[in-house]
Amino acid sequence: MTVRSGSPAHDIAVIVNGTERRARVIPRLLLADVLREEWGLTGTHLGCEHGACGACTVLLDGEPTHSCLVFAVQADGGRVDTVEGLAGDGPGLHPLQEAFRTRHALQCGFCTPGILMTLVAYLRLHPAPSEPEIRETLSGNLCRCTGYQHIVQAALDAAATGRAAAASA
């Protein structure tokens, strides 16, 4: 058996919300950990830590990803988008966040960042989803306040807003 003395650190560089971030990480550090602990982006929440609750969902190279199931070293050279980057630099919220506010689509808010990132990725590819499709998409995101009604409504609203914006553009 290999002696476990060494797990050498790796230097990584990741484009996070459009800005390059660097860190020296040991291999077992999860992407979620480096986002939260090293880079202070605590909007990414850790719930179950085994890919069941979806709270830690971020976009890795544009795809919705459980950041508890990716080692930080794996993101080296990649692009990560987190909830902090959703609204951009402007004063307002992202249309999806706006819809969540309008619809009261959160109670405690713990699951919200993961749900937002999941929906952002989904709506990009499916601008006109049905309600069952939204519910299926959110099957990997647990809300223990059981606020799904409003979450689904907000997602449908945001999709409609997105379509209207695309039509007038």
Place this chain on the structure above:
Amino acid sequence: MRPAPFEYFAPRTVEGALDLLAHHGGDAKLLAGGQSLVPMMNMRLVRPAVVVDLNRVGGLADVREEAGGLRLGALVRQHALERDARIAAAAPLLAEAAPLIGHLQTRARGTVGGSLVHADPAAELPACMIALDAVFHLRSRLGQRACGARDFFRGLLATALEPDELLVEIEVPAAPAPRTGHGFAEVARRHGDFALAGACAVLALDAGGVCRHARLVIFGAGDAPHLARAAAALIGERPAAARLVEAGRAAAGEIDPRGDLHATAEYRRRIAAGLAARALGRAAARAEAA
């Protein structure tokens, strides 16, 4: 929890990965999409001393269409099965099953090869690959060999893969006849949960509507996906609904499901019969329409 410490390697070539595997032997684990391995590492059910990350290996995620069928690199992401028109055209069974694999996040990262070598008995892809008569190409430093999907799955999380081998490519043969249909059906408590039981089928008809090829696989109801012998009875017959129900019931008689918290053995056998009939029915309808 967090994984125990390990040493991390990200080889760029298959040869590099095979060298690492040969050098570290049983201390090393191959990391593909990580949707099964990393949860087990986070819970410390698995504590590899060395992790060999395949995600930077070139060429392992290619999708190629060839005269004889489709070639899928082991690192093709599961969501590609839903999105890639070439896969939908050449192997529509995979496209139909893919949305039922885990959740959006699981499929974005999870790989086809990873699901196959993990060999969870309730997973969709192993069953589909057996129904499609796929061939797995395995490589080690000593050479390459081909293994039929049917012979690959040996039991609970057990496969024919040797410790020094890497699954590099999956070959899905072209449909056996112009009039081929597929069907897939499963029961899960919630979308994305592992199936309590499931079935998939491929049927091919001749010009006269007589069945010339029939493969039916039941999964989630035993230690490994089960290729049903009962499907052979359909060959040479017209796939009338009553015959398909009979075949489904006979196929369910071949399995030996386990009971657990989620479902009793008897319940699994009963739904397996219904799901098998449903998968066969969809396959027959599609073959007839083709």
